[in-house]
Amino acid sequence: MNATDDPTPECNPLNSSEPNYWHPSKAFMWAAIVHCCCVIVIGTLCNAVALWCVATCAVTRRPVKVLLLAIFMPAMLICLVVYSTIAEGLVALLTCDSNRISRTVIIIVWTVYLILEQIERASMAFVAVIRAVSVWAPHRQKLGLRPAVMAMTLTSLYFIIIHVGMMVKLMEGKLGHSWNLSYVFSIFNTAMPMVITVLSFLNTTAISPLVLSVMIVIIQYSVFAAPAAGQEHTMDNQRLWYFTATGCLPTIFALAIRSLYQPQGQEATTMDQTTRAMLALFISNMVFGLPYSIFRLMGQYPVHMYIAVHFWFGNHFVVDSLAFVWFNTCYRRRVILWMKGMTQTLASLVTSLSPQGNSVSPRDPIQLSEHRQETP
Template identity: 30%
Template structure:
């Protein structure tokens, strides 16, 4: 195999060198994200869909976050790996340019959809915390929000990013302006919106601290639990996404930088569902119970004696049935208010 593309980037002077191991790592990383991201985001969607405490409207918003990540991992990551493999084998038509352009736009659309959906969830959480009375998120509001996110993400991906990727914009100055507008709408606006909402929630919780401490309702416990999971997803996006945005704002980024920063950015496709489930106690327990059941089945198939159930999986069953019913009823009522 001739590594003829290792010294060629998308600039005419061919001045950038990209090491062969870096390209190989990029291929392997894409397939790792394909496998782990598909599994993790599918489990996150399962947790949300099976949760009896969450109302349908909030389920729709949260599921839209992880469904967009699932599409990215399941559909676009193998195509990105194929593109790197094509560069390794000096095959510029692997995959076809039109196919690659379509998948890149799909990838960008889903990434924008995720950020915008996280921002909308944060807005809904902030409204619920600041509301003086019980705030119920209506299904029609959630549907309108998802439709608006779709239109917003589709418009920026197709009408701003698409012309740049298809080289329809020839003037470098105009291209820089369009690129700046795209990343302002795609990254800055949703991140600032999300951050502002969480700051507002912190302020509201501090102001209402005495009242919430007096009430000690399951509503406050649930809001903290659900908000904790989505805030972890936002932090993950911020940590892995900010360097990616800086890279795309650079006037002439080398091809090696492109591989490194996109590898870093794509890590959050896997990290997001993991931190979401870890910081949401009920989801973490539900996944732990299923994993433990599977492990007991595997041990039984091997003929070994069944292992002892861990304490953290049995504590939820120690409450009396009456107490559990009361807590369950409170949690259901509290959930309807967020």
């Protein structure tokens, strides 16, 4: 039985039985399941290729490798583990089988997904800041392995704690649904790495102080704005603290470094291979992440839109690693050479296993004539 044929709560765990909600059709659910399978296979393969390129690169320093591995390893685990569970849940929804996957497994996998997602976002933000600092202050001391690991760990813990704290506040009702800061946090995380990387390669030096000044004015206006009621002022202060802690502080930190370390001599800096690849990754993450974050701010939405937007967001687990490898010329050449080598190896293996591989077919006139000419 299809879940759409029986709109009961047991057959619709996504609350699709509520009024004014359009129940997903069977074709739509099958498309979502196929999309899940594609993310599992292609996403795992692409992230594994990106991990192989980074780990075996002789030019990339070890601290940078650690930072890049912290981006693609969580993405690969999400594609392999989380989306397998999502596919099982969609099949359970399609077949109306509530015993196909337990609620405990869903909670555990969802918790793992939140942790891995925050580690991935924290890694992207940290890599963006490190790349910007290397452009703004190229003569500074290089980041070591231990400081990189320590900073990456602290940044990930910071992102996880802030996200969990906001979710707890939202569940307790202390933050209004109209200003859902957990998704505002997501918007800043998806846009901030690309903005920082682009600003670091702009010729003008007036944009960073201008952006910093605008952000400070916004924060001051939020703090000293006259409250409509006493309770709303307390709510505004709580919202401001979460907004500043999750979105503004990393951006202000990066822009402050930009104002302190101006490039000397030549103002325009050419992007290297790694930075261009990271910028492609940041743009891909923003393209697939911003619609998801903005959509979650809407409040009420149909179930089919909920599923569609979530799977649009899931595309970045595939496209991010693909864009990173493609826009890095060295990595792209290595992957193409490896694919050519594997193709030649498979072709030679098939030829050697063929029973007529070394024999001359009597029906082939060219080979037969050559064979006759060689005989005395």
